[in-house]
Amino acid sequence: MSKDRDSEKDQSLGEKVKAGEPLMEQAVRALRRYHEAQETQPAEEVEKRRLEAEALFVAVNEHQRQVFGGPAPRLH
Numbered sequence: 001m002s003k004d005r006d007s008e009k010d011q012s013l014g015e016k017v018k019a020g021e022p023l024m025e026q027a028v029r030a031l032r033r034y035h036e037a038q039e040t041q042p043a044e045e046v047e048k049r050r051l052e053a054e055a056l057f058v059a060v061n062e063h064q065r066q067v068f069g070g071p072a073p074r075l076h
Contacts, residue, residue: 013067020063027056 030053037049065073 016067017064020060020067023056023063024060027053027060030056 030049034046034049034053037046041049062073064070
């Protein structure tokens with residue numbers, strides 16, 4: 001492969017990774033809200049925030065799997 005083609009591939013991979021950064025930031029913020037809720041909120045609210053953070057991190061994981069060409073998830 002030529003250097004130009006390699007740099008194009010790397011650049012597009014970098015762009016794909018960068019495209020997932022807002023989602024990662026959103027997931028981290030949700031995790032912080034969950035931890036903060038553990039200190040002051042009722043159990044129902046804590047669980048709601050935990051589920052939100054978990055769903056966002058699953059989305060981050062799926063994005064990264066697609067970017068890096070990992071295997072498709074198994075459906076149960």
